[in-house]
Amino acid sequence: MDCDQNPVALGAYLDDELHASEAAALREHIGGCPKCATEIAELVRIKRGFRAVGPRFAPSPEFRRRVEQQISYPSRRFWRLQLIPAAVFAAAVLLVVIASALFLHRPNDFAEIADLHVNALASANPVDVVSTDRHTVKPWFQGRIPFSFNVPEFAGTEFTLLGGRVIYFHQRPGAQLIVAVRQHKISVLIFQAGPELDRSFAFPEGVGHHNTFSIDTWQSQGLRYFVIGDADPSAIGKLSTTFKAANP
């Protein structure tokens, strides 16, 4: 029964971690050593026990999405500015705080508009239709939203159309256009106007500036427009003007 075999080697043998020659030698030894044979049998039982521990733990799809969103690299397709989602969210939180202070009557609606903008920037696929051509973007929305609007011509201006997507606000579908100006992304959000929206956003005309985001909103031809982004207020104002001109 006296055997100087290192028990560590038996485990390594089972784990297939020995060199072929070592493994062969050990196999031969086990064949003639009752002590090692018993030892191996017990190690095999332990190893077999692990097969019976049941299925692996699986992450939930929601959790996977959350982490994906957290680490996604927004500049992959066309963000020239490398926005870090965390920074965007921090900015959104700040905005919500500021917005709450400024628009106490319906702070949540204002925050939701900001969220729509932030979500697009943080998303791996910020737009559903990728196009710099207004003639592509406008028809794309037909049949997807219950209204139509004109996309201004950006050729020769400081603005570049990046694309658009359908969004929802209070269960109502609307259009979101993403427009770039230099290093900044601006969202233009358009919804059908209604008494509820008017009440929520009846703050004074003109571009409001709140540290991180500037926002402009107006109503025209039964539609409610929002222009929001971290560009300077004059750029927001200019973009608003082009939309107002295209949708008199």
Add this chain to the structure above:
Amino acid sequence: MDPEFFEAAAMPLFDQLYNFAHWLTGNRSDAEDLVQETYAKALKGFRSFQEGTNLRAWMYRILRNSFLTSRTGLGAHNVSPLDDEMDITALAAHSLTPEFLVLQQEGKQTVRDALACLPLNYREVILLCEIEEMQYKEIAEVLGVPIGTVMSRLARARKMLRELLTAKPTEKVSKWTVIKTPSH
């Protein structure tokens, strides 16, 4: 490496890392926190990751170190001294959890129950070997120890499991029949 490639490189490891985190923490909520923290740290440090080296081992290492420094890691599980020359009986007497001793008396446990009783540095090495099916070389990378240490810790971990899964060491043979094998 460029952080632009982080998502594509790291997301395929998501399921494995979560499984390991769940084994370590013992519940979904802590496992999610741990995985989320791991991905955040890995993204931050991705520039320092050397292309061509083992990304999986690197991520597991971040996860494991986060667990060690988290409250869960230090609070809920005693880490036994890292002296690999330590005698197994002395270890059993001084570092094993109360659950270990209870289980020793009850004597009929599944591997899953028994694992929960191991001190962390033995539990993690056996999880990486048996559940994550890593080779010794990769385990050594994750734990930041030499391969020889991986081997000796594994041997000790298995010895402890054996004792846990056996009512009384003197009745080993008959007691093996009571190991539960839950159906899948």
